[in-house]
Amino acid sequence: MGFIGFLGDAFPQLEVLTLFHLFWLFALWPFASMLCATVKQSLGFDEGEKGPRDWLEMNDGWRGQVAFLLGVPLSVLNPWMFRQDVMQLFGSLVAGIRHRGSLPAPDTYTQATRYRLPVDGTWTVVNGSPIKAYSHSWFPATQRYAYDFVITDESGRSRPEGTDSSTENYYCYDEPVLAPASGVVVAVHDSDPELKRAGGLSHPLKRSLTGNCVMIRHANMEYSCLAHLIPGSIEVEPGDTVECGEQIGRCGHSGNSSEPHLHFQLQDHPAFEVAAGLPVRFDDVTVDTPGVDVVKSTDWTEPEGGPGSHIHVGQRVSHVPEMRSGESDTVGDSPDATDTSKLSRVGTLSRVATGLSLGGFVTAVVGVVAPSRLTVVLALAVLATLGLVYQVVRQFSNGGHVRLKSLSQGCGVGMAAMLLAVSVASGTFSSFSSLAVGAGVFTIGFVLYTAVWEYGRWSLV
CATH class of the missing domain: 2.70.70.10 (Glucose Permease (Domain IIA))
Structure with missing residues (x-):
């Protein structure tokens, strides 16, 4: 349903359809479900029901509940x-x-x-x-x-x-x-x-x-x-x-x-x-x-x-x-x-696709905070650079050589930055919001990720 909102971005006469972007909030459903279950348990709503885990003593009381609740927003804001x-x-x-x-x-x-x-x-x-x-x-x-x-x-x-x-x-x-x-x-x-x-x-x-x-x-x-x-x-x-x-x-x-x-x-x-x-x-x-x-x-x-x-x-x-x-x-x-080189290529391409999806997420989030597309491009470029530098330092500190596959995710974020920079320079998609553009880039990354691993699955048969 969220995709219908893109029609409102593209056609001014259908602007009311941008309300359908609210359906993207259902992506937070797994977190909301866990949160509701945790609150329900902490309030004692399930105390009368015997369950298979009742004999276990694994939780840390209110400290564990607080730790979990603090972790939910951190997970939502974590692009990975x-x-x-x-x-x-x-x-x-x-x-x-x-x-x-x-x-x-x-x-x-x-x-x-x-x-x-x-x-x-x-x-x-x-x-x-x-x-x-x-x-x-x-x-x-x-x-x-x-x-x-x-x-x-x-x-x-x-x-x-x-x-x-x-x-x-x-x-x-x-x-x-x-x-x-x-x-x-x-x-x-x-x-x-x-x-x-x-x-x-x-x-x-x-x-x-x-x-x-x-x-x-x-x-x-x-x-x-x-x-x-x-x-x-x-x-x-x-x-x-x-x-x-x-x-x-x-x-x-x-x-x-x-x-x-x-x-x-x-x-x-x-x-x-x-x-x-x-x-x-x-x-x-x-x-x-x-x-x-x-x-x-x-x-x-x-x-x-x-x-x-x-x-x-x-x-x-x-x-x-x-x-x-x-x-x-x-x-x-x-x-x-299995051919190790083939698996290596699949793994490398899947990391590039992952980076592309990460770039889409950052585009959507930063675009909401800072509407300027140039600001979004800069944020993506900084993220890609930091990722590449981190991997290079990590590889050298472990005494190894820098391998292409370790840089592939950063390259994917860089590709997202280049795609957005080209669209800014050419004026393409200027009528779309950063949220819509980010969702589009994310979807491209997901499709590429799925295609790469589908190829990998068939090559393993």
Whole structure:
């Protein structure tokens, strides 16, 4: 509906249609939803309802609530986070089109590969279930069947009683994260910062919802995403072949994280933002349910067919390899080694597209504050320069050479600046507001990002 507002910008006789730009505010819906849920919980509206997480003692009382509330506006103003949030909303539409309007579901989807838990030992599922009411996030589509894992003690605490919220105090922090099945690494993000405190806090300069993460292709249209890893802990590169159970990184607190945990999801596409989440069954898993059993409370029935079983929020789960000795880890064909140079090109182009979208966001925001297009062009040029300088200094400080892919996002922002400068010089789009122009540049970046990763997906088949 927001696109209708552009007609009001282009044609003075339709100026009333500019009111449709208000629909762009729905991009803030995920934040508003989390805010309402937090306020509702803090006011005690859910106290009479028993839930699967009631046995857990993970929150930090009013301090955790305040930390979360302060983080919401910071995330909204963070261009990297806003870019990814809006792309997720558009990406759900792309995923729906890819599946002809019917997204994968537990009773219709049969996975091509056997999966184990991506961790060893006993972990607690604090978010996630194939049951809609207890899903990690039913919308956007990419996180529909995602899981969040932490380690808790018998009292349901994720860190020892009496300790502060330093990340090293959490039981799961720095624990090994494993490949859930054999496959080929298709994407790695390992440049997100990490706060040394948790308790509802996350780094204000985070650059991705997932933080540091690894994407692995296990079969055609079957990828795993392992997120929120410790900076510098990732042990694999795009193009590497990994075996089931191989360590790929360590559990951390990067990205959109209130405390150290592992975010795991299975998806049908190598790009997080445009993927559809896939329901996943785990092999060799034992389950303990200390609190409310959501399977019994909802009369949910495990779908027949396929290996393994689903897990649910509130459960303590453990990987027990001796449960299935001598069986193959793969139902379908194992993925072949992938051309690393091809993955590198896809990654570089996707970062350029990301930079273009960031430029669109900055154009819209700065244009509202400072209507002059030249001011917007200057802001974009400064942002691109700072990004390029940061990457050059970072590469040299780490003792490495400057690589093109590390500069590609800054180049994308620079492209947005050049596009806007050309439009100013030629008078093109002068009748459109900066908000409309910024939305247009953002959309171009999103389309390019989707096209690049769609090419990457088909090249991996």
